[in-house]
Amino acid sequence: MTTTVNTQTGAPINSFTVTVNATLEGVVLRKRMCAGAYKYTEFPLGLTIADGSQTTATIPGASPTPISGQGATIAVESSSVTATTLLEGLDFSITGKTITFTTPYLGASKVTTITYDYYDTDPDNLVYDVPVYPSNTKGTITVQDYQMIVWNEGILAQSFEFWTTTGTANGVVHALITDTDV
Numbered sequence: 001m002t003t004t005v006n007t008q009t010g011a012p013i014n015s016f017t018v019t020v021n022a023t024l025e026g027v028v029l030r031k032r033m034c035a036g037a038y039k040y041t042e043f044p045l046g047l048t049i050a051d052g053s054q055t056t057a058t059i060p061g062a063s064p065t066p067i068s069g070q071g072a073t074i075a076v077e078s079s080s081v082t083a084t085t086l087l088e089g090l091d092f093s094i095t096g097k098t099i100t101f102t103t104p105y106l107g108a109s110k111v112t113t114i115t116y117d118y119y120d121t122d123p124d125n126l127v128y129d130v131p132v133y134p135s136n137t138k139g140t141i142t143v144q145d146y147q148m149i150v151w152n153e154g155i156l157a158q159s160f161e162f163w164t165t166t167g168t169a170n171g172v173v174h175a176l177i178t179d180t181d182v
Helices: none
Strands: 002-005 012-017 023-029 039-047 054-058 073-077 084-087 092-095 098-105 111-119 139-143 146-150 166-169 173-178
Touching: 023 139, 139 173
Parallel strands: none
Antiparallel strands: 002 012, 012 166, 023 173, 039 111, 054 098, 073 084, 073 111, 092 098, 139 146, 139 166
């Protein structure tokens, strides 16, 4: 199982691969679950934006991906623009790592700093510290847009065959036990 973190929600996503017709005989639930990745707020990042009229900018690949719609701000200044602060949703939008300006960002010698919130997407930094109880969570597995609730014991335990080779499981599911030793 490979764990990644959703950059927009902070939710852990566990991806797995099985063989077609593998049978899920049971699921082992974690004793504790992860409520989500740690959220960093007001992260400042200096951006290099080309001279001239620019309608988009890109956050560098190694930098964290912003959470869209969380009120990011961009402090801007150039040879032809007085220093000002742009507001997300009014002056620009963010999709992934692409910033799209409502009106072009003009000038030369641009000094630009974006401040935004982001989730820590390193799966090794996830903390599983929330106790798992039937009242606060359920194990789910998603295969080809079908979501299945999974239980590990009792009358609700189930066994079903996979019709595809990949899927995802939420942060409660720790390991899948199948007849193919996945």
